[in-house]
Amino acid sequence: MAVSNEVRRYYADKIFAAMGRERAPRNFLPMDEPVTGRATVEGCLGGGKNITEFTVRCDEARILDVRVSCGLCNPAMYVAADIVVAWARGRSLDEVLALDPLRVAGLEPFFVVLGGPAWPDDAREKFQYALVGVQNALRDHRGEVAAAAPEFDEPTAKDWADPDEYEHE
Amino acid sequence: MTTATPDILELRKAFPALQRLRRGKPPIYLNNTCMTLRPQVVIDALRRYYEEFPTCGGGRSEGAKKLDNWFQDELREHEVYAREAAGRHIGAGSADEVVWTRNTSEALNIVAHGLKLEVGDEILGSEREHNSNLVPWLEAERRLRARAGDPELVVRRFFELDDDGGFDLARALAAITPQTKVLALGHASNLDGTVIPAADIRALSARIHEVGGVLVLDAAQSVPHRKVDVRDLGVDFLAYSIHKMCGPSGMGVLWGRYELLEQLDPFIVGGDTIADTWQDRVEYKSPPGRFEAGLQDYAGMVGAGAAIDYITDTVGYDLIRAQELALNTRLTERLAPLQCDHFWLLGPEDPSRRGGVITMTSPSGALINAIERIGDEEANIMVRRGMFCVNAYLHRRFDRVGSSKNNLRASVYFYNTLEECDAFADIVERVVTNPLDHFDDE
Numbered sequence: 001m002a003v004s005n006e007v008r009r010y011y012a013d014k015i016f017a018a019m020g021r022e023r024a025p026r027n028f029l030p031m032d033e034p035v036t037g038r039a040t041v042e043g044c045l046g047g048g049k050n051i052t053e054f055t056v057r058c059d060e061a062r063i064l065d066v067r068v069s070c071g072l073c074n075p076a077m078y079v080a081a082d083i084v085v086a087w088a089r090g091r092s093l094d095e096v097l098a099l100d101p102l103r104v105a106g107l108e109p110f111f112v113v114l115g116g117p118a119w120p121d122d123a124r125e126k127f128q129y130a131l132v133g134v135q136n137a138l139r140d141h142r143g144e145v146a147a148a149a150p151e152f153d154e155p156t157a158k159d160w161a162d163p164d165e166y167e168h169e
Numbered sequence: 170m171t172t173a174t175p176d177i178l179e180l181r182k183a184f185p186a187l188q189r190l191r192r193g194k195p196p197i198y199l200n201n202t203c204m205t206l207r208p209q210v211v212i213d214a215l216r217r218y219y220e221e222f223p224t225c226g227g228g229r230s231e232g233a234k235k236l237d238n239w240f241q242d243e244l245r246e247h248e249v250y251a252r253e254a255a256g257r258h259i260g261a262g263s264a265d266e267v268v269w270t271r272n273t274s275e276a277l278n279i280v281a282h283g284l285k286l287e288v289g290d291e292i293l294g295s296e297r298e299h300n301s302n303l304v305p306w307l308e309a310e311r312r313l314r315a316r317a318g319d320p321e322l323v324v325r326r327f328f329e330l331d332d333d334g335g336f337d338l339a340r341a342l343a344a345i346t347p348q349t350k351v352l353a354l355g356h357a358s359n360l361d362g363t364v365i366p367a368a369d370i371r372a373l374s375a376r377i378h379e380v381g382g383v384l385v386l387d388a389a390q391s392v393p394h395r396k397v398d399v400r401d402l403g404v405d406f407l408a409y410s411i412h413k414m415c416g417p418s419g420m421g422v423l424w425g426r427y428e429l430l431e432q433l434d435p436f437i438v439g440g441d442t443i444a445d446t447w448q449d450r451v452e453y454k455s456p457p458g459r460f461e462a463g464l465q466d467y468a469g470m471v472g473a474g475a476a477i478d479y480i481t482d483t484v485g486y487d488l489i490r491a492q493e494l495a496l497n498t499r500l501t502e503r504l505a506p507l508q509c510d511h512f513w514l515l516g517p518e519d520p521s522r523r524g525g526v527i528t529m530t531s532p533s534g535a536l537i538n539a540i541e542r543i544g545d546e547e548a549n550i551m552v553r554r555g556m557f558c559v560n561a562y563l564h565r566r567f568d569r570v571g572s573s574k575n576n577l578r579a580s581v582y583f584y585n586t587l588e589e590c591d592a593f594a595d596i597v598e599r600v601v602t603n604p605l606d607h608f609d610d611e
Contacts, residue, residue: 011535029568030568071537071576074538
């Protein structure tokens, strides 16, 4: 499917423009401080090369830092990873773990960052995978077993006027 | 109109895979660093094994020239021929110095596992070794750490390359110490094609032997492309893969100086590695048999012989080298001017220093993916993206700018043409000049 205008705009302005030979957006750079948890999620079709890795540095209650790394091929995955990581940084572990990746309405904080009234479905799917990735990194930090990532519904051209309608198939 | 020479066009006819069509177009195969295509003569050799003498080549006593039956005798004849060819074309002193393996990785594992290293010994490589020439040595390090009871013990060290990835002999020589017992180097890089010059290898050989070490050469990316002579270079072990030189998949070679092979502990053991066994002990065969456990890929051996003959006699290294240089020069001329803040080439700019490899990178995986996807969909172009098993080097060099994972490699062989290079370059140019216009259908 086509990349939504919201994703395209965010990617061009906030990510691609910040990339270069000697620079990259902060969220996509490795941490200088030791990592305390990590997890991977396969958020894109395309096989084993598309494993997105999330790393976190936490104290007992709070996320001090979180980063993402991947040979990302999809602008929507870049955008979702950037937004979810930035949102999670500084929050409490419990707050981030409380979000249900399967409930689209709960993804509102991410859609808000994307800007505009639209909730494009290509971002929805990638937000879900990115959230699972960050949550599993937190579980790793706590010494817990990672939750299996659901196979979220593939993106469509839908714009979520009523996200509570979402019913995972 | 085609600019390929008649020789190349004639050679292409021998490759069935190049005759296929998808959406009315032939394949453009630019992933030869990973694995090459196979000519009909190799396919015929494989079929010949299965159709004419599909039997077991094992179970014979050491040194036996005659086997038990008709099929085994015919297989033996082909297997001996192939082993001699696999050694002869790299200057081996004897076919007994040639061990069949599944690939270069297995060959290097045999060496890394079999050398009798002691606590205090060191292993040296460059910062850009393929995982096949890195991980076996890291495992050797792990074993020595356990033996020493020191989890921090540094056994495997590396020296840096030039800024553009070129080999620096002075740095390599300076890194060899009296403790260096293994110098394990990739002869040609699968990342950017750079080759260690023969004179440099000879100098390294002299130095490592002065300190009582051995020189192990990962020749996976050199033997298929250029004449390599183990005696002239002064190496002690050399590994290469037959499937990177038109041979059957899953066939490789470990060559070692015979007296050193005799000292190696066997790695995978069991059937056919032994001279005899008792309930409480085993007596191993002499090399190479002690390293070839269980039933082997006999079809692969027969095919390997055919592939080596094809490369050395039918094609020839002079033609391979000339064609690769012509192709990589064209790719470089087309792609180098496109370099910008979002797209650049890895390795030396001079194509004569990069064999048949050209690797491009970007901080944007989406840009790299667009090139690969459009190439596949529109022109049947097959290239490779990712980290190419040189993760450690890419992490070290490019993690800090977030671009270590976004690489795309085109690698040519003698059967590729300038037209194919242009078709690929056209797509790269289209994407790089308008990088935000190619995201649909990701």
